[in-house]
Amino acid sequence: MSVTTLRYADTGAFSALLTDYLGQRPELQPYYHRFPKLEEFAAQLAEKKAAYSPEARQRLVSALRAQYAAQPAVHPAVQANLDLLAQETTFTITTGHQLNLLTGPLYFVYKIITAVKLSRQLKEHYPQYDFVPVYWMATEDHDFAEINHLHLFGKKYEWNATTTGGPVGRLPLDGLEEELLSQLPAEVPTAFREAYTSSTSLAEATRKLTHSLFGELGLVALDGDDATLKQALVPVLEREIQEQASNRAVQATNAQLEAAGYKPQVYSRPLNLFFLTDAGKRERLEYDATQDCAQITVRNTAQCHSQDELLELARQHPEQFSPNVVLRPLYQELLLPNLCYIGGGAEVAYWFQLKQVFTDNQVPFPILLLRNSGLYIGKANAGKLRKLGLTAQDIFRPLPELKKQVGATLGQEEISLKEQQQALAVVFKEVADLAQRLDPTLVKTVAAEQQKTAGSLAGLEKRLSKAAEAKHETAYNQLTALKDKLFPEGQLQERLDNVLSIMINNPQFIQQLVAAFDPLALEFTVLEEE
Numbered sequence: 001m002s003v004t005t006l007r008y009a010d011t012g013a014f015s016a017l018l019t020d021y022l023g024q025r026p027e028l029q030p031y032y033h034r035f036p037k038l039e040e041f042a043a044q045l046a047e048k049k050a051a052y053s054p055e056a057r058q059r060l061v062s063a064l065r066a067q068y069a070a071q072p073a074v075h076p077a078v079q080a081n082l083d084l085l086a087q088e089t090t091f092t093i094t095t096g097h098q099l100n101l102l103t104g105p106l107y108f109v110y111k112i113i114t115a116v117k118l119s120r121q122l123k124e125h126y127p128q129y130d131f132v133p134v135y136w137m138a139t140e141d142h143d144f145a146e147i148n149h150l151h152l153f154g155k156k157y158e159w160n161a162t163t164t165g166g167p168v169g170r171l172p173l174d175g176l177e178e179e180l181l182s183q184l185p186a187e188v189p190t191a192f193r194e195a196y197t198s199s200t201s202l203a204e205a206t207r208k209l210t211h212s213l214f215g216e217l218g219l220v221a222l223d224g225d226d227a228t229l230k231q232a233l234v235p236v237l238e239r240e241i242q243e244q245a246s247n248r249a250v251q252a253t254n255a256q257l258e259a260a261g262y263k264p265q266v267y268s269r270p271l272n273l274f275f276l277t278d279a280g281k282r283e284r285l286e287y288d289a290t291q292d293c294a295q296i297t298v299r300n301t302a303q304c305h306s307q308d309e310l311l312e313l314a315r316q317h318p319e320q321f322s323p324n325v326v327l328r329p330l331y332q333e334l335l336l337p338n339l340c341y342i343g344g345g346a347e348v349a350y351w352f353q354l355k356q357v358f359t360d361n362q363v364p365f366p367i368l369l370l371r372n373s374g375l376y377i378g379k380a381n382a383g384k385l386r387k388l389g390l391t392a393q394d395i396f397r398p399l400p401e402l403k404k405q406v407g408a409t410l411g412q413e414e415i416s417l418k419e420q421q422q423a424l425a426v427v428f429k430e431v432a433d434l435a436q437r438l439d440p441t442l443v444k445t446v447a448a449e450q451q452k453t454a455g456s457l458a459g460l461e462k463r464l465s466k467a468a469e470a471k472h473e474t475a476y477n478q479l480t481a482l483k484d485k486l487f488p489e490g491q492l493q494e495r496l497d498n499v500l501s502i503m504i505n506n507p508q509f510i511q512q513l514v515a516a517f518d519p520l521a522l523e524f525t526v527l528e529e530e
Contacts, residue, residue: 005523031352075215096136139169169203227319237314249356265350274322379529
């Protein structure tokens with residue numbers, strides 16, 4: 001396995017905000033706490049240790065042990081980490097993701113491996129502490145359309161659940177076997193199927209699958225849709241219902257980011273909360289302007305409350321409330337002794353919008369780390385790349401540029417009639433000047449003829465280029481197919497392909513990722529089979 005890296009900016013696939021962050025542009029400093037460097041974790045450790053109470057740790061460990069009680073045969077590495085979390089010298093490195101079917105796109109796996117690898121690096125540097133990689137399961141998310149499918153070997157597999165609109169973690173798995181699992185290729189490992197066929201909900205299935213894939217790496221999965229854990233949310237609920245401070249904080253930050261030329265990823269609402277209804281739905285809480293209802297309503301229902309009524313409900317039954325994208329990170333950091341959050345580019349960007357929310361609630365803001373990103377090039381595709389005279393770094397360039405490079409390697413003459421076009425322009429300038437002197441009404445006619453002739457010459461250039469390309473058509477077709485394979489639908493491989501597209505032929509893929517990724521290097525990784 002050959003491993004090379006390149007700058008994120010050189011891939012052309014990441015936003016200016018992200019590349020500016022990685023470059024530590026001073027203008028972005030107000031929106032994060034500490035930059036992801038090994039030495040910065042010392043201060044982060046001290047700050048989180050002082051802020052994280054024994055009661056919070058006890059609540060977390062109790063809830064995790066209850067959640068894992070339903071997990072058959074907990075891996076010893078996971079059990080060891082569950083025990084370590086009870087110790088005040090143990091901290092977490094967290095990533096979060098939706099409950100995508102069969103792990104969804106590759107970047108889900110990349111997130112978790114980044115968390116695992118960083119935990120190991122921190123243990124080496126700070127041996128007096130322990131570090132546990134945590135996967136925050138986005139069980140309360142209700143956007144089913146984002147998670148109900150996967151792409152494998154160029155085919156889309158999809159599940160149409162009968163009940164949607166509520167927390168996806170609670171979804172029963174009715175119809176999944178017939179609609180999707182039975183349609184998968186026979187080579188799919190048994191663990192991927194059994195995680196779902198042996199479970200009654202999507203959350204249970206996701207925990208089993210991640211445990212199967214990453215249990216030996218000590219990954220702990222946490223489900224925040226838990227009545228015990230929601231007790232920690234009560235002060236946040238009270239503040240949100242009474243003051244709506246999070247909305248003011250995010251709006252102010254958004255205005256600052258926009259003034260600096262960055263587009264915010266998420267937008268805040270007056271109330272950044274959902275309500276989990278008796279009908280199993282997750283509905284927004286909204287202020288109601290009508291006169292025949294109380295102050296706050298549960299959207300799409302007849303349920304409405306005064307502010308005092310909603311406060312009492314929050315204190316008595318916080319499990320009926322669900323934070324939205326603005327408050328979910330705060331809830332996570334309240335629950336965990338967390339030092340660092342690992343996310344994709346869009347996640348890191350929206351965390352920038354939340355720093356003031358953390359400050360207002362006196363919760364330490366975690367170090368923000370871009371997850372490792374990678375391109376996997378299998379042995380066959382690596383051979384094709386070398387045959388075309390290209391490197392792994394070259395393949396990120398646009399296809400027309402690659403064709404020119406391959407053409408030059410193959411000895412193809414580059415066709416350009418630019419000089420002829422320039423000469424033509426000179427000739428027509430002289431004719432236009434002559435027309436201006438003799439009969440100005442003919443100037444437009446000359447211009448029209450110039451445009452027509454220039455168009456004909458451009459057409460000839462295209463035909464000549466095609467004739468030159470035809471001599472090497474096979475190589476260009478191979479190049480196009482390779483580009484499509486490594487960048488499906490014109491995007492990074494990790495944003496569409498499922499891990500099974502690699503694991504079926506390379507069962508050691510996860511172990512290879514652990515060896516290859518260096519989270520704090522902050523570079524894009526290319527893994528190439530030799």
